[in-house]
Amino acid sequence: MSAPTSRSVLGVAVIGVGTMGADHARRLRDVVSGARVTAVVDTEAERAKEFADGLDGCTAYTEPAAAMAARDVDAVLIASPGPAHEEAVLGALARDLPVLCEKPLTPDPVSALRVVEAELRLGHRRVQVGFMRRYDPEYARLRRLLDTGDLGRPLMLHHRHRNAAQPPWFTGDMLITDSVAHEVDVTRWLLDEEVTAVTVLRPRPSALAPEGLDDPQFVLLETESGALADVEIFGHCGFGYQVQAEVVGERGAARVGDEPGPRVSTAGRWGGRITPDYLERFADAYDRELQAWVDAARTGRTTGPTTWDGYAATAVCDAGVRSRREGRRVAVDLADRPALYR
Ligand code: ISE
Numbered sequence: 001m002s003a004p005t006s007r008s009v010l011g012v013a014v015i016g017v018g019t020m021g022a023d024h025a026r027r028l029r030d031v032v033s034g035a036r037v038t039a040v041v042d043t044e045a046e047r048a049k050e051f052a053d054g055l056d057g058c059t060a061y062t063e064p065a066a067a068m069a070a071r072d073v074d075a076v077l078i079a080s081p082g083p084a085h086e087e088a089v090l091g092a093l094a095r096d097l098p099v100l101c102e103k104p105l106t107p108d109p110v111s112a113l114r115v116v117e118a119e120l121r122l123g124h125r126r127v128q129v130g131f132m133r134r135y136d137p138e139y140a141r142l143r144r145l146l147d148t149g150d151l152g153r154p155l156m157l158h159h160r161h162r163n164a165a166q167p168p169w170f171t172g173d174m175l176i177t178d179s180v181a182h183e184v185d186v187t188r189w190l191l192d193e194e195v196t197a198v199t200v201l202r203p204r205p206s207a208l209a210p211e212g213l214d215d216p217q218f219v220l221l222e223t224e225s226g227a228l229a230d231v232e233i234f235g236h237c238g239f240g241y242q243v244q245a246e247v248v249g250e251r252g253a254a255r256v257g258d259e260p261g262p263r264v265s266t267a268g269r270w271g272g273r274i275t276p277d278y279l280e281r282f283a284d285a286y287d288r289e290l291q292a293w294v295d296a297a298r299t300g301r302t303t304g305p306t307t308w309d310g311y312a313a314t315a316v317c318d319a320g321v322r323s324r325r326e327g328r329r330v331a332v333d334l335a336d337r338p339a340l341y342r
Contacts, residue, residue: 010298011038013067015088016080017051020102023279024077024290029055031287035075035294039067043080064088068095075099075297077290082107082177086115089307093118093126098297100290102130103181105310109318112311113335120338125302128293129310131185133243135292136285138256142247143190145254152250154191157229159183160244160257162237164276172214175233176200176320180219184316185309186245187221187229195229195316197222197331200324209236219320240274241281308341 012035014025025037041061042048052060061067064084068076068091075098078088086106092099093115105127106112119127133139146154161179170178184195199220209215216234223229244257259272275281289304296303312334319330 010035010294011072011074013039013041013073013076015041015064015076015078017042017047021079024079027287027290032290032294034298038072039070041067065091068092068097078102086111089115089127090118093122096126098302099127100130100293101127104177104314105129105307106314109311109315112314116307116311119307120340125306127307128302128304131305132282132285132289133182133186134189134305135288136282142254142256146190151247151252151254154227154247154249156248157187158246159229159231160242161231162234162242164238164240166235170235173321175215175217175235176324177317180231180233180320181313181317183231184313188312191223191227193224194312194334195221195223195332197329198316198319198323199329200320206236208238241277242274243281306341308337
């Protein structure tokens with residue numbers, strides 16, 4: 001197998017051209033340097049073909065394995081629905097191809113652990129998991145601030161995660177596994193420790209949420225050191241996309257995600273604009289995430305969130321789903337962290 005470093009431009013297969021895959025393919029074409037989309041894969045042949053036709057030198061496939069076997073494919077970006085991730089990641093690992101896998105790594109901790117084990121057998125990291133908030137300049141500054149120790153030991157984290165609306169098929173469990181998964185990762189990353197228990201509380205549902213959906217939800221995460229993180233997750237807030245976080249430490253507090261401006265004063269009022277969705281709010285973070293992945297892959301390295309991070313987030317979300325259903329605090333069941341991820 002030729003090393004990915006053997007090509008000056010990384011040929012990427014994009015698996016799944018729904019909202020996220022299409023946005024990433026456009027990003028690889030227009031924004032990221034050092035890569036180009038040489039293959040797109042979608043279970044719907046027509047959609048794959050239509051998409052490939054719009055990109056120079058790109059071939060359409062319906063099977064990930066066929067794309068991964070192509071000579072012009074050096075790396076794989078997985079943006080298909082979560083249940084399809086395991087097979088695609090394992091296929092890429094079998095060929096030692098660099099992978100960027102959108103979250104969730106897989107839908108449940110047992111299958112996520114199988115991916116971790118496959119990478120362990122390979123003996124080196126090849127997978128970056130798509131927790132893009134780590135690449136958001138504000139979140140990155142928050143992390144650096146915590147590293148300085150100026151805020152003292154972090155005691156609490158307050159997260160707000162509001163979507164204007166979610167698709168009609170979005171379930172109450174998905175508010176945890178698809179949305180709160182980001183806060184789980186950010187909490188683990190900012191505090192540099194594991195989440196040990198989850199409690200999900202349900203306020204009365206918003207009348208704007210689809211009938212029968214528990215929306216919003218309030219999630220409490222406990223960590224190894226005894227810090228607490230709360231998450232307001234609101235799938236149908238109606239007014240825009242807002243993601244905010246505040247760390248409260250022993251000697252100070254810091255928050256990110258207040259709207260970036262401009263703050264406009266006119267006609268006796270002041271105000272600003274709220275971004276409509278995550279594609280716009282985190283566009284810069286996605287750009288940086290993909291560029292980092294491409295840069296690393298072209299030099300044979302793998303950086304960023306690991307399969308362990310993907311597995312740990314899935315294990316925490318799994319506890320969250322159980323807590324939501326059973327109405328009680330649920331301890332997170334986590335395997336021992338292998339040396340490759342320490
Ligand atoms: C979506 O899948 C994302 O990953 C977004 O970042 C998140 O805000 C949204 O709630 C999820 O559905």
